[in-house]
Amino acid sequence: MVQPTSKTLARSGTGSSSSARSVLPPMTPTSSRYWDRDSGTSRSSISTSSALNASSLKHNSDDGYKSASSSRDEKSEGLCGLRNIGNTCFMNSVIQCLSHTQELTRFLRSHHGSRSSATKDQQILHEFAKLIQEMWTSNVHTVTPMELKRAFSTKHRMYSDYNQQDAQEFLRFFLDSLHSALNSGVKGETLNIDDNLSDNKKADLTWEWYTRHENSLVRDLFVGQLKSTLKCTTCGNTSVTFDPFWDLSVPLPSSSRCKLEACLDLFIREEVLDGDEMPTCAKCKTRRKCTKSFTIQRFPKYLVIHLKRFSETRWSKLSNIVEFPTSDSELNMGSYGANSNSNVHYSLYAISNHMGSTAGGHYVALCKHPVSRKWHEFNDNIVSEALSENHLVSSSAYILFYERT
Ligand SMILES: [Zn+2]
Secondary structure (H helix, E strand, O other), rough: OOOHHHHHHHOOOOOHHHHHOOOOOOOOOOOOOOOOOOOOOOOOOEEOOOOOOHHHHHHHHHOOOOOOOOOOOOOOOOOEEEEOOOOHHHHHHHHHHHHHHHHHHHHHHHHOOOOOOOHHHHHHHHHHHHHHHHHHHOOOEHHHHHHHHHHHHHHHHHOOOOOOOOHHHHHHHHHHHHHHOOOOOOOOOOOOOOOOOHHHHHHHHHHHHHHHHHHHHHHHHHOOOEEEEEEEEEOOOOOEEEEEEEEEEEEEOOOOEEHHHHHHHHHOEEEEOOOHHHOEEEOOOOEEEEEEEEEEEOOOEEEEEEEEEEEOOOOOOOOEEEEEOOOOEEOOOOHEEEEOOOOOEEEEEEEEEEEOOOOOEEEEEEEEOOOOOEEEEEEOOEEEEEEOHOOOOOOEEOOOOOEEO
């Protein structure tokens, strides 16, 4: 089970660019322009599996202690590759996207948790914080996320082998672990809401209740609130429910090329619940044919949009091109809101790309640097030179990360 396949071995070797490139799909836009900032200087790379402390980090840099702070180059911090340790490109891709989530990384860079007597989730957080701190150290260009993988697999056994996994599923489990590690919420209280209150009041009370249970920075950053409205087709009675969401998993239309808005329209589109799916109408007191539709009640700070390219069984993959907004504040989610707030603008800052088919594929990340504002491709241990915005939209785009502006 733990034996890597031959394909894995090819990918997981020393991480030299030649072996990594040999298995790359041909469509990588910048394969000839990989970032090689430190040619001619000693390459300092750090493995998280070795014991590490702040002083060893400083000694590792060419400048030593004296000029460590003055030599800090904020435009290159974070341009750090992650070695593939056996089909772990799904994890590397998601970590890079999270690493470019500014408020999360700002928190993790100053987080010093203790490993002792920690829960499995707290160990994951601890290893992730350690990894992020290394990735955002000047002159560190590659790290090996071995300890994080180990901590994560201890909690989530399905990740203990070296199989290819789905990046979005990993993201959900991963954020859930980070949230659980930080959660200071109190459990037990039940939610009682007067049905005569306005929808917005119900939404607020539901959200307050939720945040008393689930209280962490991770929730603050990523969770929004979805409103679903159920309408009885017989008596017209409507009932609303409010649920937290960590990402929006949007379907793709059948056309080979579409705009992101078409996917979002499909997501919120009214759906008919009939036959076995018929809900019980509170007014008719019997099961009725109903319509169900979604709107967004509360928009998150960071909006994660998952393009559903894979069928439920993962037997097929859609390679439609979805044209998503890439410029600052270009995505306006206002029309998907439950209330008429016409300005809910988001800027794209990271993309997890899946290339290839369901049988075999490869994940990379495209991320916007918070200081230089330039886009780079993170292909396991290889970080590309700055990319043009024209390279961002492709049939590989799988998970989009937007920041509210
Ligand atoms: Zn009814």
